[in-house]
Amino acid sequence: MESYLESKGRDFVMIKIENVSKSYVKDKKSIDDLNLEIRDGEIFGFLGPNGAGKTTTIKMITGILNPDEGDILIDGKSITKEPIEAKRKFGFVPDSPDMFLKLKGIEYLNFLADIYELPNEKRKERIEELTKKFEIYDNLNSEIQSYSHGMRQKVVICGALLNNPKNWILDEPMTGLDPKSSHDLKEMMRKHCNNQNTVFFSTHVLEVAEKLCDRVGIINKGKLVFVGTFEEMKNKFKENKSLEDLFLEITENEE
Secondary structure (H helix, E strand, C coil), rough: CCCCCHHCCCCEEEEEEEEEEEEEECCEEECCCCEEEEECCEEEEECCCCCCCCHHHHHHHCCCCCCCEEEECCCCCCCCCCCHHHHCEEEEEEEEEEECCCCCCCCCCHHHHHHHHHHHHHHHHHHHHHHCCCCCCCHHCEEEEHCCHHHHHHHHHHHHHCCCCCEEEEEECCCCHHHHHHHHHHHHHHHHHCCCCCEEEECCCHHHHHHCCCEEEEECCCCCEEECHHHHHHHCCCCCCHHHHHHHHHHCCCC
């Protein structure tokens, strides 16, 4: 099936960030007038140094934080004005998998299936499919607190994808995953987008972004300093460098 880069004729916006700003300290913006559109069929990588505003942006997209200014639309639904409807449109993997540690893996997944209102047969099918894919099926009757970091990451990913949401919003999703699981997740991301869905994810692993993403956005000190394809980045700076070299050049120039 065609990829995003082969289908630029499509222009349905899945995630739209409009003039969004956020401050934690008075007169100092952590996110400064952010505008961004993520279209159907693309894997979008969100890059930036530590403290640049990646996680804050993702928390606003998912409704954990409210923007001070602006709005965010998920499939046309405002996360601030229609939060329940907007949240039905995505699955979210946070930057830390350390949650609901007293629950067993199966209890956590059934809890999420209840929220998603998945019928019994469908939930059993999805739980078995995803947990066998990530090789944690045999551990579902153990408490999450007994899991390794990688296993916790896997169960959180499985929970986020249970209802097969159109939009995947993933904050550092490969952290702690073994090579096979990381490879499987990347394949799933591409397959998901080939079906005209969207993946928005942050990562520090620039090699992954370079190989996987259709477009990337680079944020630094709360401001979006580049959006486009890797080829567009190379053309803009007229240099045949790796994404790592260009990323360092862009963010250092913004200091």
